[in-house]
Amino acid sequence: MSVDLRVARTIAAPPARVxxxxxxxxxxxxxxxxTTVRVVSEHDAGPGVRCEALSGVRLGGLPLxxxxxxxxxxxxxxxxxxxxxxxxxxxxxxxxxxxTFELRPxxxxxxxxxxxIVDVVGGRAPTALAGLLLPILHAGFDHSLRKLDxxxxxxx
Numbered sequence: 001m002s003v004d005l006r007v008a009r010t011i012a013a014p015p016a017r018v019x020x021x022x023x024x025x026x027x028x029x030x031x032x033x034x035t036t037v038r039v040v041s042e043h044d045a046g047p048g049v050r051c052e053a054l055s056g057v058r059l060g061g062l063p064l065x066x067x068x069x070x071x072x073x074x075x076x077x078x079x080x081x082x083x084x085x086x087x088x089x090x091x092x093x094x095x096x097x098x099x100t101f102e103l104r105p106x107x108x109x110x111x112x113x114x115x116x117i118v119d120v121v122g123g124r125a126p127t128a129l130a131g132l133l134l135p136i137l138h139a140g141f142d143h144s145l146r147k148l149d150x151x152x153x154x155x156x
Contacts, residue, residue: 002097003130005116005137009145012109013152015078019103021152022086025051031147033140034065046075066094078103078110095120095130110152112145 011018021027025037025044034055041050049072056065070088078084084103090096097118104111120127130137 002117002119003095003127003134003137005118005134005141006114007138007141007145008111008113009142009149010106010109011112011145011149011152013149015084015103015105015110018110018112018148018152019077019084019086021148022101022103025049027151028053031151032144033147040069047072049075068094070099073098074100078105081105090116090118093121112148114141114145116141 021031023045025039028037029035032053032055035053036058037051037053039049039051041048043049051070051072052063053068053070054063054065055068056063058064069091071091072086073089074085074087076083076085083105084101086101086103088099090099095118097116099116099118100114102113102115104113120130
């Protein structure tokens with residue numbers, strides 16, 4: 001049983017700038033509340049980048065909160081009129097599945113579409129709970145995309 005989260009927003013910055021902010025892994029804390037990301041692969045750009053995102057805090061080396069490990073599977077920066085696509089595979093420990101950011105150029109900026117289709121670890125009960133929390137998760141993701149808009153415009 002999967003949880004399907006889809007959020008879209010128009011961002012008033014060009015796709016190349018939105019991409020730059022999106023793939024600034026450690027800088028994601030500027031637009032994703034309560035989350036820190038660290039790169040655990042030897043490279044930080046392109047397919048195969050591996051990251052750990054923690055929504056919470058670290059007590060020494062121990063993560064307290066929601067830990068999300070993911071690997072970049074598609075890295076297609078936007079160019080000219082072509083959309084950009086960033087796809088990741090969430091590998092646990094809390095959930096598994098694909099996530100996609102698509103950046104489509106618009107005359108006024110960028111149409112950003114985000115899709116997360118994940119299986120929650122723990123079976124039916126946690127997945128059902130995640131399904132019930134979907135409106136809150138949607139609102140939180142929408143809030144993050146509004147902040148992505150502000151951060152993308154601020155760096156121009």
